[in-house]
Amino acid sequence: MNRLTREDIKEWKAKRQGDTSEAAASVEEIVKDVRTHGDSAVRKYTDKFDGVSLSEFRVSSEEISDAYESLSGKYLDIIQEAARNIRRFHEKQVPSSWFDTSLDGTLLGQKYTSLDRVGVYVPGGTAAYPSSVMMNIIPAQVAGVKRIAMVTPPGPNNQVPIGVLATAQILGVKEIYKIGGAQAIAALAYGTETVPFVDKITGPGNIFVALAKKEVYGEVDIDMIAGPSEIVVLCDETARPGEVAADLLSQAEHDERSSAICVTTSEELAGKVEKEVKSQLADLPRTTIATASMDTYGGIIVTETMEEAVAAVNDLAPEHLEVMTANPYDQLGSIRHAGAIFLGPFSSEPVGDYFAGPNHVLPTSGTARFSSPLNVHDFMKKSSIISYSEAAWKEHADKIASFARLEDLEGHARAVEKRKERYDD
Template sequence: MKRLTKEDLKGWKTKREDDTSEQLASVKEIIRRVRAEGDTAVRTYTETFDGASLDDYRVTSEEMSDAYESISQKYIDVIQEAAINIRRFHEKQLPTSWFDTQENGTMLGQKYTSLDRAGVYVPGGTAAYPSSVMMNIIPAQVAGVKRIVMVTPPGPDGQVPIGVLATAQILGVTEIYKVGGAQAIAALAYGTETVPKVDKITGPGNIFVALAKKEVFGDVDIDMIAGPSEIAVLCDDSARAGEVAADLLSQAEHDERSSSICITTSERIAGEVEEEVEQQLKGLPRREIAEKSIHTYGGIIVTATMEKAVEAVNELAPEHLEVLTENPYEQLGAIRHAGAIFLGPYSSEPVGDYFAGPNHVLPTSGTARFSSPLNVHDFMKKSSVISYSEAAWKENVDKIASFARLEDLEGHARAIEKRKERLDD
């Protein structure tokens, strides 16, 4: 692993960005064709990119049942318990509409309403992600979304991993389509003969999925533009190097462009982590991916003080942040930018990925500086409610009309003044 300085982090996001001009051109063409040709284009791209020739790409109830029956009770029990934890956490996020009546009879308020239709993208490719099913579906269900549409790429045999389908079955998902990539995003954004148009698309994916989500934003809402996975481990001399290394590699195995950074106040820990990473890489099944990731986008920063270490964390604004210090709660208040914060030696990143309850769909590429994990609010919208009383109107009509004329909007002024005719009735 490379030794980095705090200054290196300022250009870290740019360093990890590839030239996407070629991919973007492909994505735009895919979106154009899906909009124009609908299911025909979707089937063509599914065969081209996934190697699956499908006449009907909607998952049947029989496929759902078969998947559920194919996995062991052990896994069913784990999925069900994880779903309970995730649902319980997200239920605490449910907002409440509020209304405030003032002395002059005016009522002002805010009304929360769930979205009508949400599209959930569950990635495939190098791995299957039942956890992504839960993290996207459950907050939408808690929010009260009426129609949840799931898309996920099929394998060359035209099948979806049984773990993904079984998890969807457990959660009560009934509408799933075997389609992935930019064509899935386009289908959800604009609708086809088979796939319905949705109001919002959530879920991570590869570069083509990310670019497609960026392109359709505005015609439909999206959760975020998800980049490669990231982890930062903030640690002092009390940490165990083997645990730090294992946690860094847990993200490095995701993607060759994943970022794994150790930030420590201990030169001893830094040296031991370097050795442990190389040792643990030898036995990792996804070694080739993890090795390229850790050697290209991994690094270790040694700072003189914990204050400087926390400054480096905030500069990086990582997707996942583990705090493996003697008293991790002491650092919590100073940490301003991180998608998810894991405190203490028993809170390793996979705890949040799968089981604890908080959402693992998190801001990446430094966007934790201004955005949040996927949550119930993402599947709801707010409407302002205004009910002015006659007394309030009389009190403020001239002020409002004056404000309108200040902006040279005479029609606005006349609209508020028109009510004066009521006084003569």
């Protein structure tokens, strides 16, 4: 693990960003090809990148039901309970339209409307993610989205992991396509002969998925441009080194570009955490990935005071932040930038990943400085409501017309003043 200081954070962030120009050029080509040639381009890139020749993109109802039937009842029960927790949390986020009237009869307000069509990307590759199915689809359903299309890469045997399909069955999702990568994002954005276009695309993926979402943004909305997973554990001398190390490795095993950083006020704890990380890596099944992650993007920051430690956390603005201090609520008020905050020794990151209820699709790469976890609001839009009364028009028409002329927009001014003819008739 690397020893870092607050001064190193900016350089460390730049190192993680890397050069994506080559990948971006490839993604641009793929997106244009799919936009122009539709299904044939999707087939071409699925064959090229996934090694799968597809005759049909859409997952059949039989495949979905078979996956559900083949998954152990133990796992089905866990998924259903997790889904209830996630739904219960997101139902508290549902906003209300509002209207405000004044004495002169004017009505102003804001109307919330769910999106019509949403595309959800569920990653594949080195692992299967039933949890991503729930975290993307449940808030969309709570928001009232009527059509939800799910895309996910096919495995080498032309199959989607049974956990992913079983979770979709539990949630009632029937429109699923066996396509992944940049070609899947382009298909959702522009539509093909098989895949209808959507209004918004959500869900994490690899660098090609992230860049494809960036490429199509504007044609459709997106949730965020997600980078590799990251965790920061803020701790003092009361934390248990083995637990800190295990939590760091829980994110390091995701990807070689994942980051895991311990920020602590205790030099003694820092040394013990380093030893624990090495020890636990020895028998971790995904040790090759986790070791590469820890060697390149793992780190420890030791500060003299907790105030300095919290400042370092805010500089990092991590996706996941665990606070493992004697009194974690004491730090909560000073933490300004983090996607999800886990308080106390029993709130390890996987609790939020799978079960507690808050969304695990979180801002990465420091974007927690200005963005939020995926939520119900992401699947809704707002419309302003304006109903001016005659009395209000009479009182303010001249002022509005004058404001328009200040901007040299005579047509605007006349559009207000035209109503005066009502009183000349």
